[in-house]
Amino acid sequence: MSKEKDPQDFLAPSYYFDHEHPRVRAFIEESVGDAVDAVERAVKLYYAVRDGIRYDPYRFYMRKEYFTASRTLIEGAAYCVPKANLLTAVARGAGIPARVGFADVRNHLSTERLRQLVGGDVYRWHGYVAMHLEGRWVKATPAFNLQMCERFDVHPLEFDGRNDSLMHPYNARDERHMEYVKERGTFDDFPFEALVADMWEHHPGLVEAAEADLKGDFEHEAMVDR
Template sequence: MSSNNDMQAYLAPSDFFDFHHPRVRDFIDEAVGTAADPVDRAVRLYYAVRDGVRYDPYRFYMRKEYFVASRTVAEGAAYCVPKAILLAAAARGAGIPARVGFADVRNHLSTERLRQLVGGDLYRWHGYVALHLEGRWVKATPAFNLQMCERFDVKPLEFNGRDDSLMHPYNARDERHMEYVNDRGVFDDFPFEELVDDMRAFHPHLVDAAEASLRGDFEHEAMVDR
């Protein structure tokens, strides 16, 4: 079991984990309410990020300000990495040690336009969070909000604070959904430069479309494709 001193790095603020910002503090307070138990607090924060911030893969901006937790609260929509950063920041602000983790995933449930921009179905640097609860690390993925899951007929990911909650391999019709291809590990802070280098190298068309404000409507695309 880790000591309190070992956990300090996972409770600290940073430029990205700006949980002292009034927006993030309000977000934490509203989500947590009167809950005192760390597991209960973590679960409430998970659902606040999952469903309170709409998943939008076209908000793929490679600028630092778009990965800051307080910016994600203000925007109300983001792709998986800013959402993971927000959950980690909110957890730290609620006294729960947290780290961000990343994996390369093969996503079989996408839209035709998004696949063209990504260059296939392999998505690099999918974000998740590791939370230290009851003496061990538990993984959670707050990316896909409930409404988006319903549009794609995907089972929404639930989180109980005790078991890992990563992407389901199958959708509601038992068709293959997502495969974890390469786990990049967990980080004390967000490795911005490393991610940006890979995004520009492997997903340049998606980056260019976002920077040119050529957004798509992901949920509408899903309905049309189906």
């Protein structure tokens, strides 16, 4: 039986969780302010990532640099995985042990164009973050920013640092929103090679569209589809 790792093992920077980068350090300091309590710091960082980085599923670049925390801050927009990597990095940089986690989900609130590129409504490797707070691991999903939620009429995910904050199963009109169909677990570092292999196998249309720079306006599409 393997021994559970010490939460302090999940504070170190990595290529993807590059919290020693000046841009990432500045983001942490600006977001956390004078907060001393770990839960308060975690909550502030969650909202800074959720709403400070616009969700854009068409930025589906399968290149290593696009999964680093610093690059996500430079871009200002990303899909769920780079946003999860960013929250993992800034949590670690603020002294909060954090791991990145993934699950396959069925998303009922997509757009017609996105569904065609994805090849259906099951999205592999949806990203979330597990932070060690008050002696336990708490999950948070910073993917969907407030403005995007308003476009889709979905309640934005709130996070109090003490309870898991995962995607809602229903939207504001009690229609199906998100189903978790496969839990992949949490990782010490970002599993780049495994994710990229699955993306090319299951979502080649989305990868090819991103690499060809065929961007879309996801929020506008949501309004048109509705």
